[in-house]
Amino acid sequence: QQQVKQSPQSLIVQKGGIPIINCAYENTAFDYFPWYQQFPGKGPALLIAIRPDVSEKKEGRFTISFNKSAKQFSLHIMDSQPGDSATYFCAASNFGNEKLTFGTGTRLTIIP
Amino acid sequence: NAGVTQTPKFRVLKTGQSMTLLCAQDMNHEYMYWYRQDPGMGLRLIHYSVGEGTTAKGEVPDGYNVSRLKKQNFLLGLESAAPSQTSVYFCASSAYYEQYFGPGTRLTVT
Numbered sequence: 001q002q003q004v005k006q007s008p009q010s011l012i013v014q015k016g017g018i019p020i021i022n023c024a025y026e027n028t029a030f031d032y033f034p035w036y037q038q039f040p041g042k043g044p045a046l047l048i049a050i051r052p053d054v055s056e057k058k059e060g061r062f063t064i065s066f067n068k069s070a071k072q073f074s075l076h077i078m079d080s081q082p083g084d085s086a087t088y089f090c091a092a093s094n095f096g097n098e099k100l101t102f103g104t105g106t107r108l109t110i111i112p
Numbered sequence: 113n114a115g116v117t118q119t120p121k122f123r124v125l126k127t128g129q130s131m132t133l134l135c136a137q138d139m140n141h142e143y144m145y146w147y148r149q150d151p152g153m154g155l156r157l158i159h160y161s162v163g164e165g166t167t168a169k170g171e172v173p174d175g176y177n178v179s180r181l182k183k184q185n186f187l188l189g190l191e192s193a194a195p196s197q198t199s200v201y202f203c204a205s206s207a208y209y210e211q212y213f214g215p216g217t218r219l220t221v222t
Binding site: 006009032034036041042043044045046049089093098099100101102103104105 | 204209216
């Protein structure tokens with residue numbers, strides 16, 4: 001039972017472009033939506049997170065857009081760089097429960 | 113601070129053998145987790161713990177056991193390894209919803 005669906009599975013974008021990764025969830029009790037970034041051979045690390053009381057959150061070149069009615073959220077990377085090449089995971093959890101449900105991941109490649 | 117550490121980094125087992133993976137964290141976190149990562153499957157939760165002496169099943173617990181005898185350590189055991197358990201295993205700990213991951217253990221079962 002996949003509660004968080006992530007797309008696309010892989011994405012290739014030219015340097016300076018804006019890759020967009022999308023996630024959809026089913027459980028309306030979810031109220032915390034983080035994105036994790038993973039480089040090859042490393043563990044995932046928290047990149048940015050949002051709660052459903054706002055529709056957008058920006059941290060540097062990374063932006064989460066959140067659509068509560070559609071039960072969807074997405075990650076946008078502005079002015080993408082080759083160093084952003086990594087696998088990105090969306091996730092979700094319920095308030096009071098730190099256990100996360102992860103999406104299946106998106107392998108992003110930024111070409112110079 | 114070392115954060116979250118995992119031992120060993122790599123291991124090859126034969127079918128039917130047993131082993132224990134050790135996870136240690138020095139951040140005084142209550143919550144700890146074991147995940148497995150397989151291509152196209154993302155991170156799937158095996159077992160987790162909400163505090164010393166507690167454990168709970170995650171999404172894919174079959175074939176694994178865990179123990180949390182000390183707050184800083186979370187052990188994952190495979191009693192009789194199977195080829196389907198070939199994977200990369202990650203341990204994590206969390207506070208205020210942010211999970212901190214270890215570097216992973218690559219396990220191959222032949």
